[in-house]
Each structure stands twice: as structure tokens, then as C-alpha cells.
Amino acid sequence: xxxxxxxxxxxxxxxxxxxxxxxxxxxxxxxxxxxxxxxxxxxxxxxxxxxxxxxxxxxxxxxxxxxxxxxxxxxxxxxxxxxxxxxxxxxxxxxxxxxxxxxxxxxxxxxxxxxxxxxxxxxxxxxxxxxxxxxxxxxxxxxxxxxxxxxxxxxxxxxxxxxxxxxxxxxxxxxxxxxxxxxxxxxxxxxxxxxxxxxxxxxxxxxxxxxxxxxxxxxxxxxxxxxxxxxxxxxxxxxxxxxxxxxxxxxxxxxxxxxxxxxxxxxxxxxxxxxxxxxxxxxxxxxxxxxxxxxxxxxxxxxxxxxxxxxxxxxxxxxxxxxxxxxxxxxxxxxxxxxxxxxxxxxxxxxxxxxxxxxxxxxxxxxxxxxxxxxxxxxxxxxxxxxxxxxxxxxxxxxxxxxxxxxxxxxxxxxxxxxxxxxxxxxxxxxxxxxxxxxxxxxxxxxxxxxxxxxxxxxxxxxxxxxxxxxxxxxxxxxxxxxxxxxxxxxxxxxxxxxxxxxxxxxxxxxxxxxxxxxxxxxxxxxxxxxxxxxxxxxxxxxxxxxxxxxxxxxxxxxxxxxxxxxxxxxxxxxxxxxxxxxxxxxxxxxxxxxxxxxxxxx
Amino acid sequence: xxxxxxxxxxxxxxxxxxxxxxxxxxxxxxxxxxxxxxxxxxxxxxxxxxxxxxxxxxxxxxxxxxxxxxxxxxxxxxxxxxxxxxxxxxxxxxxxxxxxxxxxxxxxxxxxxxxxxxxxxxxxxxxxxxxxxxxxxxxxxxxxxxxxxxxxxxxxxxxxxxxxxxxxxxxxxxxxxxxxxxxxxxxxxxxxxxxxxxxxxxxxxxxxxxxxxxxxxxxxxxxxxxxxxxxxxxxxxxxxxxxxxxxxxxxxxxxxxxxxxxxxxxxxxxxxxxxxxxxxxxxxxxxxxxxxxxxxxxxxxxxxxxxxxxxxxxxxxxxxxxxxxxxxxxxxxxxxxxxxxxxxxxxxxxxx
Ligand SMILES: Cc1cc2nc3c(=O)[nH]c(=O)nc-3n(C[C@H](O)[C@H](O)[C@H](O)COP(=O)(O)OP(=O)(O)OC[C@H]3O[C@@H](n4cnc5c(N)ncnc54)[C@H](O)[C@@H]3O)c2cc1C
Numbered sequence: 040x041x042x043x044x045x046x047x048x049x050x051x052x053x054x055x056x057x058x059x060x061x062x063x064x065x066x067x068x069x070x071x072x073x074x075x076x077x078x079x080x081x082x083x084x085x086x087x088x089x090x091x092x093x094x095x096x097x098x099x100x101x102x103x104x105x106x107x108x109x110x111x112x113x114x115x116x117x118x119x120x121x122x123x124x125x126x127x128x129x130x131x132x133x134x135x136x137x138x139x140x141x142x143x144x145x146x147x148x149x150x151x152x153x154x155x156x157x158x159x160x161x162x163x164x165x166x167x168x169x170x171x172x173x174x175x176x177x178x179x180x181x182x183x184x185x186x187x188x189x190x191x192x193x194x195x196x197x198x199x200x201x202x203x204x205x206x207x208x209x210x211x212x213x214x215x216x217x218x219x220x221x222x223x224x225x226x227x228x229x230x231x232x233x234x235x236x237x238x239x240x241x242x243x244x245x246x247x248x249x250x251x252x253x254x255x256x257x258x259x260x261x262x263x264x265x266x267x268x269x270x271x272x273x274x275x276x277x278x279x280x281x282x283x284x285x286x287x288x289x290x291x292x293x294x295x296x297x298x299x300x301x302x303x304x305x306x307x308x309x310x311x312x313x314x315x316x317x318x319x320x321x322x323x324x325x326x327x328x329x330x331x332x333x334x335x336x337x338x339x340x341x342x343x344x345x346x347x348x349x350x351x352x353x354x355x356x357x358x359x360x361x362x363x364x365x366x367x368x369x370x371x372x373x374x375x376x377x378x379x380x381x382x383x384x385x386x387x388x389x390x391x392x393x394x395x396x397x398x399x400x401x402x403x404x405x406x407x408x409x410x411x412x413x414x415x416x417x418x419x420x421x422x423x424x425x426x427x428x429x430x431x432x433x434x435x436x437x438x439x440x441x442x443x444x445x446x447x448x449x450x451x452x453x454x455x456x457x458x459x460x461x462x463x464x465x466x467x468x469x470x471x472x473x474x475x476x477x478x479x480x481x482x483x484x485x486x487x488x489x490x491x492x493x494x495x496x497x498x499x500x501x502x503x504x505x506x507x508x509x510x511x512x513x514x515x516x517x518x519x520x521x522x523x524x525x526x527x528x529x530x531x532x533x534x535x536x537x538x539x540x541x542x543x544x545x546x547x548x549x550x551x552x553x554x555x556x557x558x559x560x561x562x563x564x565x566x567x568x569x570x571x572x573x574x575x576x577x578x579x580x581x582x583x584x585x586x587x588x589x590x591x592x593x594x595x596x597x598x599x600x601x602x603x604x605x606x607x608x609x610x611x612x613x614x615x616x617x618x619x620x621x622x623x624x625x626x627x628x629x630x631x632x633x634x635x636x637x638x639x640x641x642x
Numbered sequence: 643x644x645x646x647x648x649x650x651x652x653x654x655x656x657x658x659x660x661x662x663x664x665x666x667x668x669x670x671x672x673x674x675x676x677x678x679x680x681x682x683x684x685x686x687x688x689x690x691x692x693x694x695x696x697x698x699x700x701x702x703x704x705x706x707x708x709x710x711x712x713x714x715x716x717x718x719x720x721x722x723x724x725x726x727x728x729x730x731x732x733x734x735x736x737x738x739x740x741x742x743x744x745x746x747x748x749x750x751x752x753x754x755x756x757x758x759x760x761x762x763x764x765x766x767x768x769x770x771x772x773x774x775x776x777x778x779x780x781x782x783x784x785x786x787x788x789x790x791x792x793x794x795x796x797x798x799x800x801x802x803x804x805x806x807x808x809x810x811x812x813x814x815x816x817x818x819x820x821x822x823x824x825x826x827x828x829x830x831x832x833x834x835x836x837x838x839x840x841x842x843x844x845x846x847x848x849x850x851x852x853x854x855x856x857x858x859x860x861x862x863x864x865x866x867x868x869x870x871x872x873x874x875x876x877x878x879x880x881x882x883x884x885x886x887x888x889x890x891x892x893x894x895x896x897x898x899x900x901x902x903x904x905x906x907x908x909x910x911x912x913x914x915x916x917x918x919x920x921x922x923x924x925x926x927x928x929x930x931x932x933x934x935x936x937x938x939x940x941x942x943x944x945x946x947x948x949x950x951x952x953x954x955x956x957x958x959x960x961x962x963x964x965x966x967x968x969x970x971x972x973x974x975x976x977x978x979x980x981x982x983x984x985x986x987x988x989x990x991x992x993x994x
Contacts, residue, residue, distance in 0.1 A: 048910075078907075084692070085750065085906075086788055087700045101768060142768040148759030148824070150777045150784060157771035175781065181699065182784060192750075193758040193898065197905045200750075221909035223739050228909075252694040286671020292697050397697055400716050401673070511683040555688025559655065560740040563687030 048228035052078045052197075053477040054470070055217055055230045057204050057259065058238030060088035061180075061462030062442025062469070064187035065140075066236045069470025071196050075477055077470075078230065079191065080199040080219065082254050086188050089240050089252060089443075090462065093180025094295035094393065096162055096172025097463070098456030099137035103158040105169035105340065110134040112168055115637045117457060119321075120166040120351045121421070121450020122592045123607060124272070127630040128428035129448040133457070133464050140463035141173050149186040151175055163300040166351040166454040168325070169340065177295050177393045183459060202228070204258070205568060206494040207235060207266040207438070210484030214266070214437030218494040222565065225558020227498065229491055233484055234473040236431075236439040237263060237424065238466065242276075244514075244569075245577045246417035247522035250282060250293035256569040257576030259444035263424045264575060264620075268433040270613045271446035271625075273422035273576075274583035275593040277453055278527045280305075280355035282416025285371040289401045291416040294376065294394060296455045298411075299348045301390050302337055303378035305359065306410070307367035313374075314347035317358035322350055353452045353592050356415040360527055363414065373414035379407055415527055419458065421449045421593055422583070425612060428628075431469035437476060437484070441469035447610075451592025501567035507552030510567040517544050517573060525581050530597045534585040541578050548574060575620075582622050583611045644669050647677055647719065648727040651689070655740045661729070662686075668719055674728060675703055675714035678742075690741035698855055701789030705742050706731045711791040711853045733794040749790050750906045752810045754899035755839065756817055760829045776825040783820035783864055785856045786813060792850035792860060798843045809840035812850035816864035822871055830892035836872045838897050841865070 054070040056063045059081035070077040081088060100113040113134035118125050141159065145151065151173050152160040163170045175182040191198070204219035208229065216231045239259030243251025264270055281294040299305075307313050318326045326347050327333035333346035348355065359374050369375055378387055384407035388395050391406070398404040404411060423446030424433050431439045442462045449457065501510070524537035548571065553564040589603035590596050609624040647668045650661045664685060666677045675693055682689045694700040696715045703714040708722070708729050722728060736744035761770075792812040798805050810818075818835045821827050835841045848861045858864070 083694055083702065084746065087694050087702050089694075091700045091787075092695045092697070103768075138768065139766065142765045142770075145768075145770055146761050146765040148761075148821075150772075150781050150824070153772055153774040153777060157773050158768065175784070178699070178785065181787065185784065189753075189756075189758065192753055192905070195900070195905050197907055199907045202907075202909075223743075224909040226909055252696065252700075254694065287669055288672040288676040289697075393699065400698065400718070402671075509683075509687060511687060515683070553687070555686070560690035560743055561688045562682060562690060566687075 048226065050078065050228065050230050052076045052230060052232040054078075054234045054236060054473045055080060055232040056236045056238055056470070057081075057217065058088065058236075058240060058442065058444070059083075059085055059188075059198065059200075060090035060238060060240055060442060061183055061187060061459060062444075062466035063088070063236070063238030064184070064191050065463050065466030066238055066439075066441050066470035066473070067196050068187065068190055068194065069467045070236070070474040071191075071194050071470075073471050073474035073478075075234075075474035077474075078197040078199060078232075080202050080204055080217070080230070082201065082203050082222070084200050085192075085198055086184055088184060089254065090180045090184045090459070092250075092252075092293070093183070093459055094177040094293065095164060095297040095300065096174035096179045096456050097137070097141055097183065097459040098164065098167060098171050098454065099141045099173055099460050100134060100169075100171060101138045101141065101159060101161065101173070102169075103154055103156075104161045105171075108169040108171060110138075111637055113137070113171065114634070116167050117454055118450070118638070120454040120457075121452050122321075122602065123450065124275075124591065124610070124627065125450030126428055126447035126628060127634060128628065129465070130450075131634065132428065132468070133448060133461055136464045137460040140460065140467065144183065144186050144463070147186050147190045149175075149182050151182070162297060163337075163349065164296055164455040165299065165349040165355065167456065168345075172297075172300075172456040174297070176389075177297050177391050179459065183462075203565065203568070204262070205498055206490075207262050208486045208490050208494070209266060209435070210486065212267070212436060213484050214435060215484035215486045218491060220498060220558075223560055225561065225564070227495055229486060231486055233477050233480055234437045234439065236441060236469050236473050237433075237444050238440070238442045238469075239444045241420045241443040242573075242576045242580070243417045243420070245517060245521045245573050245580070246276075246526070247518040248282065248291040248415075249417040250279060250291055251417070256573045257420075258569070258572045259440065260420075260423060260579070261572035261575040263433060263435075263438065263440065263444075264579070264613065264615045266435055266438065267614070268435045268438055269425040270579055271422060271425040271610050272451070272583075273420070273446075273579040273613060274587050274611060275421035275449075275451045276417060276580060277352060277419040277421060277593045278356045278415040279418035280352055280359050280415055281376055281411075281413040282418075283397075283402065284369075284373040284412045284414045285402060292397070292401075293416065293418065294411060294413055295391070296352070298376060298378050298391060298394060299346075301378065301386075302381045303376055304346070304348055304381065305355070305413075306375045306377055307362045308369060308375075309367060311367075312348075313362055313367070314350070314355065314358055317354065317361070318347050318350070319354060322354070326350065351452055351454060351592075352418075353595075356527060357595060359413070359415055369412040371412050373412040375410040376413045377410040379409055384408075417522075417526075419443065419453055420580075421451060421453055422446050422580070429468065430472035431465050432472060432476075437473075439469040439473045441465040451594060498568060501551055501553045501564055504550050504552040507550040508547055510548075510551040510553070510563055510570060513544055513547050513551055513570055514566060514573065517541070517570075517577060520544075521577055521580075525577070525584055528595050528597050529584050531585065531588075534581050537581045538578065538585070541574060541581060545574050578620055579613050582620060583613060586611055586622055645724065649677060649681065650727055650729040651678070651681070651741070652731040653686075653689070653741050654738065656738055659738070659741075670720075672719050673715055674707055674712075674717045674719065674730065677719065677728070678714060678730065690739070690743045692743055699787060701787030701855075704733055704789045704791050704794065706733060706794075711794050713789060713791070713855050716855055733790065735794040735796070735800045736790070745908075746790055747906060747908055748806060749788070749793060749811075749813065751899075751904060752814050752839075753817075754904070754906070755810065755897040756814065756821075757829055757831055757834075757895045757898045759821060759824060759827055760893075762826055762828055770826060772825045779823045779863070780820040782858055783816040785858055786816060787856060788813065789855060791853045791855065795849045795853045796844075797847065797849065798840075805840070805843065809843050810835075812844070812860050812865065814839060815841060815844065815868055816858065816860055819864040819868045822868065828892055830875070830894040832868075832872045832875045833894055834896050835868060841868060841872060844869075
């Protein structure tokens with residue numbers, strides 16, 4: 040390309056937050072309030088991050104509906120939902136601080152649905168013992184992102200919209216800034232900042248059927264790895280049990296778990312409520328084994344056990360998968376989710392307005408009259424950047440991570456509603472820690488022009504392959520391989536095959552070319568650049584999945600179907616050294632005895 | 643079940659552009675955004691378009707489809723005749739960046755003016771109490787996904803860049819209404835909504851309401867009550883007796899944004915939206931090519947995104963508010979003069 044490669048646009052900040060979802064906004068607010076000069080950078084317009092799509096709610100043990108609820112119960116539910124592989128300290132902080140973070144949103148203008156007493160209403164969700172999710176109908180994420188966005192704008196925090204970061208810049212072993220491009224013009228810019236908070240969300244775009252948008256290419260995961268930080272638990276990918284299946288264009292779009300929280304049930308083609316056949320030993324004591332008890336639970340949680348439809352997501356997704364495989368699926372290859380026969384049309388429209396709308400508009404289905412067809416969809420990655428539980432600091436000085444891009448909090452499986460609360464709790468902590476790190480620095484790091492040049496060359500490379508392959512074709516093939524070989528049920532030989540395919544795709548990605556009108560808002564070019572992160576992250580997932588020879592949470596091995604107590608003591612940690620991804624076992628942090636006692640009682 | 647769809651998509655940038663014709667294979671059940679994505683993946687990899695959730699929740703993929711402002715992800719192909727060509731153009735009220743992507747910075751700048759929610763005190767420990775009935779009115783406005791289709795449709799700014807500095811638009815009028823109806827808020831933004839945000843410019847043609855993909859009753863539940871409340875501040879004690887659940891001890895405030903550089907950063911240019919020079923010319927082009935009524939541009943910087951207005955909401959914009967009527971109508975709709983119009987609008991909305 041003839042265009043100049045020197046980067047003239049530079050910005051100086053104390054803290055740069057990459058990502059404007061719930062975690063990024065909360066981190067930026069915290070860093071700003073701690074006195075740091077702070078910027079937010081995001082790929083889409085402000086207010087469009089994934090957080091906006093969250094439906095069901097924010098889990099926080101406020102005890103507004105069930106006074107018996109408290110942080111210990113929430114902590115226990117979270118650990119059990121994650122099959123005890125969670126970082127216990129993160130799960131503890133999360134459960135303890137979530138209520139304050141939700142109340143704070145209300146102080147900033149959020150308007151949650153109310154109880155009769157005028158408190159914030161809370162709803163039932165899978166794996167939570169009590170109704171615990173603060174919500175606004177089924178558009179909770181919108182309420183949350185708007186509140187945080189309005190707060191950030193009110194505080195006057197700088198926001199770089201439609202700006203993609205492609206590399207972290209280092210000074211020796213510590214963070215010195217970040218490099219990126221404006222999507223609108225394709226021009227480059229550098230941020231000089233001693234601290235960077237990664238809040239880039241997830242990786243779902245590596246799979247074919249997903250509830251995630253184009254943004255979820257795993258940029259933060261990959262950039263952290265390339266900068267020398269470690270990733271944890273990457274084998275654990277959450278397939279949400281209920282994605283839309285029909286028509287094909289909406290395949291994968293999410294149907295909130297609130298449908299089941301509000302009384303919806305799953306049936307197979309024979310009309311059977313099949314979840315009763317899939318109650319695992321681990322949850323037997325707390326799950327109803329007959330319809331009568333399950334139905335009574337909605338009104339009386341104390342004297343009845345919870346319906347099996349509200350088991351954690353990994354259990355429900357596997358059950359649906361088995362029913363479909365056994366030939367008891369719905370016409371378009373899902374199972375039936377029925378709320379129509381269980382709740383009045385008025386209630387459904389009031390409690391689940393956006394689901395009603397979504398099916399009516401996109402699927403020609405009136406969910407107050409007919410059941411929905413549903414099947415699992417790739418939804419969330421439990422794995423992420425390894426961070427310190429209290430400070431969210433990654434293994435590179437000056438690097439912090441919060442939200443879906445960070446790892447550890449959710450163990451092998453996340454409970455619904457625990458992401459939005461995670462964003463708030465750890466977003467705040469990350470922002471504060473980053474600000475105090477910068478305040479305590481004796482000298483500011485410098486960025487090197489060599490690194491900036493290398494990042495520039497890397498970004499422009501797709502323009503110098505005339506006649507190369509279409510980047511969309513490579514992305515499509517990656518999605519197909521990940522879906523069929525690294526999906527919900529995995530096998531050793533398929534994972535090995537996936538790694539070979541990823542190698543081949545990496546080779547192809549080197550030679551993709553960009554067509555058309557140069558660097559201004561050119562999605563073909565953006566896709567060509569996104570492929571690097573997608574391939575890195577896909578390799579991490581496949582490697583870790585091959586290594587973990589057991590089934591647990593969001594990782595199911597057909598060839599190792601049992602949960603193995605020895606594997607329950609270790610995390611898998613990935614690092615990159617000289618371009619090669621290395622994997623190591625690392626013992627779990629040990630839970631203190633007073634918390635251990637919470638798991639002795641059985642309910 | 644696959645078929646070939648004829649599409650016309652506006653391709654170009656701020657310096658100009660033209661329609662490109664495509665034939666795109668489409669499947670049953672698909673929406674316009676699916677067709678655009680297939681086009682992008684297979685024929686036009688550099689086609690610029692915004693999108694995120696693909697389920698009507700994020701408000702990114704706003705465009706004009708056969709002249710109607712819509713979300714591409716919520717527009718089913720089956721709602722058109724199979725033989726029909728689907729024409730997709732960028733939103734007209736905002737400057738084009740490229741293809742279907744427009745510069746919506748205007749809205750982010752207006753958002754900075756809004757004085758934030760001011761709570762009566764700390765909510766540590768969760769002491770706030772509000773009843774569901776009292777929050778429901780504001781909740782309706784908080785459904786807004788900021789797709790800016792209402793802003794795009796509003797005739798006060800649609801062909802009138804000169805009105806932009808003094809007019810916040812329907813999206814922000816419901817934001818002010820939301821805050822004014824918030825049961826716990828302690829500040830009073832009514833004067834500034836009128837004087838600084840240009841609420842008086844709105845003459846209640848309801849075009850915004852008609853294009854809202856969230857079905858928010860922007861005019862009836864937001865703008866009209868807000869106009870009443872403004873009148874209320876001026877002609878206390880009462881106007882129409884419609885004051886519901888409003889705290890009386892609110893402190894009047896002015897616009898929040900300071901005068902320093904804008905925190906909303908965009909590449910290589912000023913922060914406020916530039917005038918839509920390229921767009922301004924399109925009217926005459928389309929007026930001849932589609933014969934749409936009421937489009938009366940004069941400049942001829944063709945080709946550019948068309949200002950086609952074949953049917954429905956836009957049709958009404960054009961007839962209800964041709965530039966001439968507008969010029970005389972605008973100053974007349976101040977708080978005082980608005981009373982008559984208001985009464986009319988209220989009658990009209992009650993009839994509905
Ligand atoms: C449909 C759906 C429903 C959900 N419902 C719930 C729910 O009810 N409850 C719940 O707890 N969780 C829910 N989740 C999960 C939850 O919404 C997400 O995990 C969470 O919002 C992620 O927030 P985040 O702040 O980590 O990232 P996001 O909100 O995804 O934000 C990521 C940000 O990073 C930016 N970014 C990424 N890469 C770059 C880059 N290279 N350069 C610059 N910027 C970049 C993006 O532009 C974006 O601003 C749901 C998820 C989906 C998809």
C-alpha cells in the first residue's frame with residue numbers, strides 16, 4: 040500500500056479500557072473516580088456492546104424476595120454450578136459485592152422491576168437456590184449498559200468509538216499502551232498508557248451457531264496471550280440450552296433462561312417433559328423428580344425442590360442434545376420449549392416482552408399460543424485471562440482484565456445472571472487497581488517505534504496479497520470446524536483433527552486479501568485482521584479440550600464421560616512462547632476451611 | 643426454497659456514490675440483514691454496514707428500506723413481493739461515512755447535554771423504594787435501543803441541518819420525559835428542554851412514533867406530556883391538570899455538557915456532525931427518479947443516497963411538513979403558542 044505507515048495520532052492516558060460493555064464501562068468509571076485520566080475504546084458505537092443483549096437479569100443476593108438469601112448461599116450456588124473449579128476468592132467477592140453494585144446502578148438512574156414493597160424485584164434462574172436476578176422485563180442488559188453509559192458520559196470520560204485495538208504495546212515486561220485503527224477511516228493510532236484494562240468480552244464467533252455478534256472474535260484473549268499473559272480454563276465454553284433453530288437465519292439467537300424461570304418447560308416430540316430423565320447425582324438432593332413437586336416449587340420454594348428444567352446450563356444443554364440425537368427432536372432439529380400452556384398470554388407478554396416480539400417478528404411464532412423450538416447455541420466462554428482475584432491484574436504488569444474476557448470466576452460452567460454481576464463487581468475492582476497501579480509508578484513506560492511499525496505492517500499485510508483468498512471463506516471454515524469438532528460433545532481424535540485444521544487455516548489466513556475501496560470502513564479488511572485472534576483463541580480451546588480427559592461443566596468428552604476428582608484439583612493454563620502455545624496444569628487455589636463448611640450441608 | 647432476490651444498495655461515501663444492483667440468493671425466513679451479509683460474504687466484501695445483535699436489541703442496523711426507516715435485522719424479506727427489488731439506503735438525516743454507515747455523532751453530542759439523574763441521596767444498602775406503577779412510565783422510554791430511526795425521520799432535522807444545533811430530537815425528548823417522570827429525581831429539566839433542546843420545534847406529526855421499532859409511544863406518552871409539563875412551569879398553577887406523581891421540590895438545571903473538547907472521539911475531524919453536503923443534493927435526484935411527493939431539494943450534488951419517500955411515515959413527513967410550512971410553524975410552537983396545538987394533539991391522541 041502506498042499509504043503512509045507512520046502513526047501520527049497519539050493519545051496519552053493513565054488507564055485505557057478496551058471495551059465498552061458492562062465491565063469496561065464500570066472499570067472506566069472506577070478509574071476516573073480514582074483520579075486517573077481514562078479512555079474507553081470500543082469496536083462498535085457506544086451502547087451497542089454485547090451487554091446490551093443480556094435479557095434475564097443480574098444475580099445478586101439482595102434478599103428482596105427471599106430474605107433467607109445471602110452471599111453465602113449465592114457463593115455456594117456459584118461454586119456448585121461451576122463444578123467447584125471456580126476461583127473461590129473471586130466467587131466470594133462476587134457474591135459479597137454484587138448487591139451493592141446493583142443498588143449503585145439504581146442510584147445512577149436504573150429502573151428495575153419492583154416488588155410489592157417497592158424494592159428491586161428478583162426472578163428465578165437455573166442453579167440459583169432463591170429468586171435472585173434483578174431484572175427489567177427481559178431487557179436487563181439494555182438497562183445496565185444504558186445506565187453505565189449515561190454515567191460515563193456524565194462524568195465526561197473520553198470514548199473512542201468504532202476503534203479497534205489490535206496489539207498491546209510493551210516496555211520490557213510491562214504494559215506501555217495499545218495500538219489500533221479507526222474503523223471509519225482505517226487510520227492508525229496509538230495510546231500511551233501505563234495501564235490497560237481488557238474488557239473485550241468473548242469468543243463465540245469462532246463457532247457456527249452462536250448467540251454472539253461479530254464483535255466476539257476473542258481479541259482481548261489473544262492480545263493478552265501475545266503480550267505474555269496466561270489464559271485459564273479455555274476448554275470451558277458454555278452452550279446455552281435454548282437458542283432459536285428456525286428459520287435458519289435466526290439459528291443460534293438466544294431465548295432467555297427466564298422463559299424457564301417463569302415456568303416454561305422442555306418437551307420432546309412425544310410431548311414428554313424429558314428433563315426428569317437427566318437429573319445428575321450431583322444435583323439429585325435439590326431437584327424435583329416429579330411434575331407435581333416441580334410445579335409447586337414456583338409458589339413454594341421451601342417445601343418443594345426445583346424443577347429439573349432449572350438445572351445449570353451444561354446439564355440442560357446436554358440433555359437437549361441427547362434427545363435430539365435419540366430422534367425425539369422437533370421438526371427443525373430442536374426440542375420444544377413450552378410457556379404457552381403454562382402461563383396466561385398477558386403474563387407472558389408482560390414478563391417476556393422481547394421474547395414475544397422476537398418470535399413473532401422473526402419466527403412467525405406466537406409464544407403465547409405455541410411452543411418454541413430450541414437447541415443449544417454457543418453463548419459464553421468461562422475461560423479467559425488469568426487474573427488476581429482481588430485486583431484483576433493479569434500476569435503482565437499494567438495489564439488488567441474484567442468481564443467475560445477474564446477467567447476463573449465461573450469455573451467450568453457459569454450460572455445465568457452471574458455474568459452481569461461479575462461485570463460490575465470486577466469491572467470496578469479492575470478500574471480501581473489499574474488507577475492505583477499508575478499512581479504508584481516511579482516512571483512511565485515508553486512505547487517503541489519499532490513495535491508500532493511492526494503493528495502497522497501487520498495490520499496492512501492483507502492489502503499486499505492481491506489475488507488471495509476471501510477472508511470470509513476462511514472464517515466460515517473455521518466456524519464449521521469448531522462447531523463440528525470442538526462443540527458441545529467432544530472426542531480425542533476429533534480434537535486432534537481440529538488442531539490440524541486450525542494449522543491449515545492459519546496458513547490460509549496468511550494469504551487472505553482485501554478487495555475494494557481501501558481502508559475506510561472496509562469490513563473485509565476488518566475480518567482479515569480478526570482472523571488472527573479467532574485462530575489463536577480456537578487453538579487454545581482445542582488444545583485445552585484435548586488435554587482435559589474428563590467431563591465437567593462446559594466440557595464434555597465422549598471418550599471420558601466421567602467427572603474425575605483428580606482433574607477437579609487443577610486448572611489448565613495456556614501461554615505463548617515464541618509463537619507456540621504451551622499448556623500446563625496448575626493446582627487450584629485452596630479454599631479456606633470456613634468457606635468449605637458451606638458445602639457440607641446438603642439441600 | 644432458495645430464490646434470487648434483486649437488491650439495490652447505495653454504495654459511496656461523503657464525496658458521492660451511486661446505486662449498485664445485485665442478485666442475492668436468499669432463503670426462507672430471512673431478513674434484509676441476512677441478504678446484506680450474504681452479499682458482503684460472497685460479492686461485496688467491502689460493503690460497509692453496522693450490526694450487532696441481529697435480534698432488534700442493539701439498534702445498530704438502521705437504514706432505509708424501500709424508503710422506510712427500519713432495522714434491517716427485523717425486516718423480513720417475506721414482507722415484500724417476491725418480484726420486488728429491495729432498495730437499501732443509509733439513514734438520510736446523518737452524514738454518510740460509507741455505504742450504509744452514517745455518522746451519528748450528533749446523537750452522542752446531544753446526549754452530553756442531558757443533566758444526569760439526581761437521586762435524593764445514597765442508595766447504599768438498597769433503601770430506595772419505588773412502586774411498579776410509578777416506574778412504568780419511565781420504563782417505557784428506557785426501552786429505547788438508540789437506533790436513531792426517530793431522529794432520522796423527524797422532519798425538523800431530516801432536511802434541515804440548520805436546525806440541528808437547537809434541536810435534540812425525539813430520542814432525547816423521551817429521555818427528558820423519562821427523567822421528569824422518574825419518581826425519585828430531584829432536578830427540573832423542563833425549561834432547558836424547551837429553551838435549549840428545542841422541544842417547541844416539535845409539531846407532533848408522530849412520524850417518530852411510527853418508525854420506533856420498540857413501539858414506544860414517543861409522541862403521546864413522551865413529547866405531549868413533556869410539553870404539558872413545560873407549560874406547567876410557565877403557567878403554574880395548572881394546565882390540563884395532568885401532573886402525575888411528580889416531586890414538587892425539583893431544582894431547575896441547564897445543559898450538562900461543558901464547553902471543553904468533546905469526550906466523544908472520532909477519527910480525524912471535528913466532533914460535531916458535519917453538514918450532510920453530499921446528502922443535501924439527493925432530493926432532486928430522487929424526486930425525478932421515483933417521483934416521490936414533496937421532496938424539494940435544490941442542490942444537485944448527485945449521485946448520493948436518495949431521499950425517496952414512497953410510502954407510510956415518510957410520506958406523511960413530506961406532506962405534513964414541507965419546508966414552507968415548517969418555517970412558519972416552528973417559531974409558532976413555543977410553549978405559549980403551543981397550547982392550541984397541544985389541545986389538538988391531545989384530542990387526536992385520545993381518539994386513537
Ligand atoms: C443474548 C445474550 C443474553 C445474555 N443474557 C445474560 C443475562 O441475562 N444475564 C447475564 O448475567 N449474562 C447474560 N449474557 C452474558 C453477558 O451479557 C455477557 O457475558 C456480558 O455482557 C459481557 O460483558 P463484557 O463487558 O465482558 O463484554 P461486552 O459487553 O461484550 O463488551 C465488549 C466490548 O469490547 C469491545 N472490544 C472487543 N474487542 C475489541 C478490540 N479489539 N478493540 C476495541 N474494543 C474491543 C467491544 O466493542 C465491546 O464494547 C447474555 C449474553 C448474550 C449474548
